[in-house]
Amino acid sequence: MRHLSLLWRHRALISVLTQRELAARYRASVLGFFWSLLNPLMVLAVYAVVFTTVFQPRFEGGRPYPLFLFAGLLPWMFFSGAILDAAITLVDNGPLLAKVMCPPELFPAVVVLSHLVHHLFALPVLIGAMWVASAWGWHVFPWTIFLLPLALIPWILVAAGGAAAISAMAVRLRDLRDLVNHFLNLLFFASPIIYSLEVQQMPGALIRVLKLNPMASLVTVYRDVVFTGKVPPLTQWALAYGFGVLAWILGSLVFSRLRDSLVEAV
Amino acid sequence: MRPGELIFDGVEKNYKIRGMRSNRQETLKGLLFGRRQPKMPARDYPALKKIDFSVRPGEVVALIGPNGAGKSTLLKLAGGILKPTRGQVLREGRLTALIELGAGFHPEITGRENVVINGMLLGLSRKEVEARMEKIIDFAQIGDFIDFPVKTYSSGMYVRLGFSVAVAVEPDIMLIDEVLAVGDEAFTIRCMDHLARMRRRGVSMILVTHDLDLAAAFADRAVYLNDGLLQDDGPADSVVARYRSDVAGDLHDDVDARAPIRVIEEGRRWGNGEVEILSVEFRSGGRPARLIPSGEDCEIVINYRCHSPQRDFVFGIAWHSEDGTLIAGHNTDLDGLQTASLEGEGVVRCSYPEAPLAPGLYEIDIAVHTADGLAYDYWCRAASLKITAPVGLPGFWAPPHRWTSSGKIWK
Numbered sequence: 001m002r003h004l005s006l007l008w009r010h011r012a013l014i015s016v017l018t019q020r021e022l023a024a025r026y027r028a029s030v031l032g033f034f035w036s037l038l039n040p041l042m043v044l045a046v047y048a049v050v051f052t053t054v055f056q057p058r059f060e061g062g063r064p065y066p067l068f069l070f071a072g073l074l075p076w077m078f079f080s081g082a083i084l085d086a087a088i089t090l091v092d093n094g095p096l097l098a099k100v101m102c103p104p105e106l107f108p109a110v111v112v113l114s115h116l117v118h119h120l121f122a123l124p125v126l127i128g129a130m131w132v133a134s135a136w137g138w139h140v141f142p143w144t145i146f147l148l149p150l151a152l153i154p155w156i157l158v159a160a161g162g163a164a165a166i167s168a169m170a171v172r173l174r175d176l177r178d179l180v181n182h183f184l185n186l187l188f189f190a191s192p193i194i195y196s197l198e199v200q201q202m203p204g205a206l207i208r209v210l211k212l213n214p215m216a217s218l219v220t221v222y223r224d225v226v227f228t229g230k231v232p233p234l235t236q237w238a239l240a241y242g243f244g245v246l247a248w249i250l251g252s253l254v255f256s257r258l259r260d261s262l263v264e265a266v
Numbered sequence: 267m268r269p270g271e272l273i274f275d276g277v278e279k280n281y282k283i284r285g286m287r288s289n290r291q292e293t294l295k296g297l298l299f300g301r302r303q304p305k306m307p308a309r310d311y312p313a314l315k316k317i318d319f320s321v322r323p324g325e326v327v328a329l330i331g332p333n334g335a336g337k338s339t340l341l342k343l344a345g346g347i348l349k350p351t352r353g354q355v356l357r358e359g360r361l362t363a364l365i366e367l368g369a370g371f372h373p374e375i376t377g378r379e380n381v382v383i384n385g386m387l388l389g390l391s392r393k394e395v396e397a398r399m400e401k402i403i404d405f406a407q408i409g410d411f412i413d414f415p416v417k418t419y420s421s422g423m424y425v426r427l428g429f430s431v432a433v434a435v436e437p438d439i440m441l442i443d444e445v446l447a448v449g450d451e452a453f454t455i456r457c458m459d460h461l462a463r464m465r466r467r468g469v470s471m472i473l474v475t476h477d478l479d480l481a482a483a484f485a486d487r488a489v490y491l492n493d494g495l496l497q498d499d500g501p502a503d504s505v506v507a508r509y510r511s512d513v514a515g516d517l518h519d520d521v522d523a524r525a526p527i528r529v530i531e532e533g534r535r536w537g538n539g540e541v542e543i544l545s546v547e548f549r550s551g552g553r554p555a556r557l558i559p560s561g562e563d564c565e566i567v568i569n570y571r572c573h574s575p576q577r578d579f580v581f582g583i584a585w586h587s588e589d590g591t592l593i594a595g596h597n598t599d600l601d602g603l604q605t606a607s608l609e610g611e612g613v614v615r616c617s618y619p620e621a622p623l624a625p626g627l628y629e630i631d632i633a634v635h636t637a638d639g640l641a642y643d644y645w646c647r648a649a650s651l652k653i654t655a656p657v658g659l660p661g662f663w664a665p666p667h668r669w670t671s672s673g674k675i676w677k
Contacts (some may be wrong), residue, residue: 013386024374099369100387101347
């Protein structure tokens with residue numbers, strides 16, 4: 001809990017560092033912040049073309065499939081982006097740690113926050129796409145979308161816990177980032193993002209295995225809310241929040257274990 | 267504890283050196299598949315051993331010693347950047363570390379944005395930084411560049427901005443690591459001036475420097491570190507002299523085999539002993555005296571013995587007040603005496619026709635050393651003298667003086 005109070009005490013600094021992160025990323029580009037909007041739009045466009053005209057997926061989790069996929073990809077991009085950046089953040093900010101006395105806890109938090117901001121910028125694209133699809137009669141507009149903040153919280157918890165643990169471990173193990181990259185790839189396909197666990201299209205044994213993946217509940221809850229348009233069952237909420245809190249606690253434990261050795265190693 | 271106070275209590279710091287892998291980054295591969303034999307045990311490298319010292323509020327302490335002595339480690343421990351392996355570091359008040367100027371400036375964003383971030387990292391609130399922004403920009407003298415990305419700055423501008431932010435924090439304790447050596451001369455002078463002003467306001471400072479003249483002139487006290495050990499802690503000029511002597515001794519060791527410097531009395535007397543100071547005494551009016559009225563004549567008599575003939579020798583005297591402030595210093599080299607030869611036993615005298623000192627206790631350091639500083643015998647506080655006067659006068663100097671006025675305003 002010291003972790004949490006420390007973050008709270010330095011909230012102003014975290015917000016300034018997050019602004020720096022965002023400003024630095026777009027400072028030298030022509031379109032600036034529009035990239036946050038443009039990136040997801042491009043992703044959506046590519047998926048729409050590929051999955052409607054090039055080939056049909058075998059396990060179609062929902063229709064229209066590009067929107068279904070997009071609703072699963074968005075939170076995933078937030079989560080995996082934050083985890084990957086967390087692996088380099090402490091080394092990148094080494095001078096601040098070693099020369100200025102900055103609490104190292106701030107940096108994974110800043111990484112998660114800046115990816116969260118990107119995620120929030122992508123939401124208008126998602127909502128716009130849903131609206132267009134419903135206007136054309138392809139889909140019913142998911143009014144449950146107002147539950148989105150609640151569906152996002154477990155994602156933030158998992159990302160924050162994961163980012164804290166990975167950032168601290170990556171200081172000593174510099175090749176952790178590659179490993180994490182492959183692990184995220186694996187996790188991506190093990191999570192119901194390109195398919196759905198509810199539509200009975202896959203062998204039952206496989207579904208039972210995939211349901212063991214704790215990320216499944218997070219993906220399902222999020223997509224139910226922003227795409228399917230139904231309120232997820234309470235068990236799914238409980239699973240998602242349970243895993244979120246657990247991941248956060250574990251992540252901050254790992255971090256506090258390694259904390260004191262970080263400055264010497266960066 | 268009062269703000270500005272800093273205490274090292276039995277502090278030790280070990281760095282881990284991991285056997286064969288010490289130079290390489292550890293990798294997962296190494297961790298998972300690395301050959302366990304031959305097993306190199308992780309060794310602890312002691313960077314600092316049993317350091318006890320304290321800085322009083324408003325005191326300026328110079329940290330001197332050769333490279334690798336542990337000065338930067340000590341500074342980082344003082345700043346809380348590193349944690350001690352054993353012992354504890356206590357401090358009170360706001361602390362700023364000038365370890366690397368502009369450390370953590372982000373190249374892509376503007377100077378102004380970086381100032382806000384750095385200021386907040388140093389403990390100010392956003393409002394406080396913005397209130398001081400004009401002062402910071404003024405002091406850094408970078409003008410309109412403040413609104414350009416930092417990557418467009420010259421290295422001088424970078425350093426100036428870093429310094430300006432750091433001092434704008436108005437800390438109680440300031441840690442300074444050799445940062446004044448960077449930047450152009452004009453800026454260095456302004457930095458020194460600013461530090462001197464901060465010192466007058468009662469800011470405590472620890473200053474790591476290789477500039478021994480600066481250390482002796484600016485610091486109240488000096489701490490001499492070598493091999494992670496605290497070698498000496500005392501008035502800046504005598505500790506600096508001790509360090510100079512050690513360095514000169516090392517240099518001589520390379521060319522000829524002279525007797526090594528040894529400590530005769532811890533923290534007070536050292537030298538290689540080839541020339542020995544037997545005794546030091548004060549005389550006044552032709553008689554030995556420990557108590558001299560202010561303004562009377564005074565003579566310092568140094569009895570020496572030479573163990574081998576010397577052609578390179580300088581006799582020196584430093585006067586201190588009771589609180590360690592250097593009042594005067596002179597030696598035979600500065601006074602232009604040409605050396606011929608020093609042999610056997612003898613007496614060297616330094617006489618003062620009058621000693622217009624304010625009443626109080628004074629102590630003198632007596633030294634015989636080579637022209638480049640190698641100590642034959644360096645004796646701090648070798649003798650003390652009490653100056654008396656009918657009335658108590660403040661300060662150190664009690665010159666003969668007379669008051670007059672235009673009218674008869676006194677009876």
